[in-house]
Amino acid sequence: MDIFYYTKYNPGDIIDRLYLVYISVKKRVMYFEDREKLNMKGFFNQILRIDLSKRTFQYEAISDEILTKTLGGKGLGTYLLMRENPVGVNPLSPENVFIIAVGPVTGTKMWSQSRFGTYTKSPATEGYGESYCGGALAPKIKGCGVDAILLEGGCASLSWLAIDENGVTFHDAAVLRGKETYETEAAILAHSREGAGAMVIGPAGENRVAIACIKSYKWRSLGRGGMGAVLGVKNVKGITFAGTKDCEVADEEKLKNLIKAIAQKGKESPVTELYQKLGTPMQVKVTNTQKCFPTRYWQSGRFSGWASICADYMQANFEVKAHGCPNCFLRCTKKSVIKNGRHAGLEVEGPEYETIYAIGGLNAIEGLEEVAWLNDVCDRLGIDTMSAGNISSFAIRSMTRTSSRK
Numbered sequence: 448m449d450i451f452y453y454t455k456y457n458p459g460d461i462i463d464r465l466y467l468v469y470i471s472v473k474k475r476v477m478y479f480e481d482r483e484k485l486n487m488k489g490f491f492n493q494i495l496r497i498d499l500s501k502r503t504f505q506y507e508a509i510s511d512e513i514l515t516k517t518l519g520g521k522g523l524g525t526y527l528l529m530r531e532n533p534v535g536v537n538p539l540s541p542e543n544v545f546i547i548a549v550g551p552v553t554g555t556k557m558w559s560q561s562r563f564g565t566y567t568k569s570p571a572t573e574g575y576g577e578s579y580c581g582g583a584l585a586p587k588i589k590g591c592g593v594d595a596i597l598l599e600g601g602c603a604s605l606s607w608l609a610i611d612e613n614g615v616t617f618h619d620a621a622v623l624r625g626k627e628t629y630e631t632e633a634a635i636l637a638h639s640r641e642g643a644g645a646m647v648i649g650p651a652g653e654n655r656v657a658i659a660c661i662k663s664y665k666w667r668s669l670g671r672g673g674m675g676a677v678l679g680v681k682n683v684k685g686i687t688f689a690g691t692k693d694c695e696v697a698d699e700e701k702l703k704n705l706i707k708a709i710a711q712k713g714k715e716s717p718v719t720e721l722y723q724k725l726g727t728p729m730q731v732k733v734t735n736t737q738k739c740f741p742t743r744y745w746q747s748g749r750f751s752g753w754a755s756i757c758a759d760y761m762q763a764n765f766e767v768k769a770h771g772c773p774n775c776f777l778r779c780t781k782k783s784v785i786k787n788g789r790h791a792g793l794e795v796e797g798p799e800y801e802t803i804y805a806i807g808g809l810n811a812i813e814g815l816e817e818v819a820w821l822n823d824v825c826d827r828l829g830i831d832t833m834s835a836g837n838i839s840s841f842a843i844r845s846m847t848r849t850s851s852r853k
């Protein structure tokens with residue numbers, strides 16, 4: 448059962464409420480006074496601040512000066528993280544701010560524009576945490592009319608959020624507790640506006656596993672740094688984005704010419720065709736030949752079983768379809784279905800090179816089918832495949848060393 452809330456303040460004392468109203472009016476006035484200085488093309492000059500504890504949200508202006516200094520999603524996300532996060536904050540506490548940011552080319556026709564970043568204090572390293580994701584979500588985030596979104600505090604119970612150009616709605620997610628990522632994503636999208644995209648966590652994020660990731664479009668990941676655990680601690684099971692606002696660019700004609708010029712370079716490059724056909728798994732052969740393919744917990748750069756986890760093996764033993772993020776001619780992603788064996792019929796996106804080396808090379812697993820299956824297990828639970836592969840190979844290495852000393 449969904450419960451819809453727009454802005455709703457906690458019942459508190461009257462002074463608190465009046466103060467909130469005063470701050471909000473003051474910010475609005477400043478916003479209109481500064482409007483003249485808020486003119487940076489490629490941006491909306493606006494961030495969305497969501498207070499999960501109070502179930503409120505507000506828009507705040509972000510000046511040209513800051514956007515000029517930070518220039519792009521990574522700079523803006525990092526700037527906001529440094530500005531907003533309390534010093535010494537526990538990454539696994541609701542006080543750890545979670546930021547989603549997009550850049551000036553997001554939502555334009557520029558190649559590879561469909562990426563966004565998240566920024567927080569990492570539960571995996573207890574330091575600066577950033578993670579990036581492809582797929583088709585980035586333009587829908589930007590279409591909400593914001594350059595960045597800040598999540599503060601934590602929901603009182605498991606929830607999911609829907610964000611569009613009109614603001615934020617909070618939904619109860621109790622029925623999704625413990626659900627895997629694919630199921631969670633399908634469930635919240637079924638209750639969302641047409642054309643919406645989502646990011647979700649699985650059981651790993653809910654249980655605050657430090658290597659939990661966030662998934663989007665089933666197989667796309669905000670993999671690094673334990674982003675899923677941060678959403679988990681905030682009791683946010685997922686977020687949908689359905690923005691359709693267009694952002695003005697400074698010079699349409701110049702942008703068009705730049706896009707054409709890049710396309711021409713891409714056409715001329717032999718690497719483009721290779722990425723389109725083989726995708727990132729082609730790196731297995733390249734790195735193994737150069738003796739730098741991560742093998743047996745980084746003990747070697749050559750894996751004897753490399754031929755069973757490389758791109759050629761994939762082409763021969765999987766049904767492979769090239770596919771890519773919107774506006775990307777590289778189309779490096781491969782939707783692949785296993786043809787034979789105990790995992791026949793299993794569909795994954797990839798496996799990508801990073802997953803192949805972390806799960807396959809580091810753990811000396813032969814057979815891309817087994818790598819794809821473990822990839823799928825991690826995706827469903829919402830666990831970063833690179834971290835999982837590293838940790839399991841570390842465990843194997845430690846056990847081997849211990850038993851050889853006995």
Ligand code: SF4
Pocket residue numbers: 559560561581582770771772775776777778779780
């Ligand atoms: S298709 Fe590949 S290269 Fe293109 S944006 Fe997506 S991940 Fe990047």
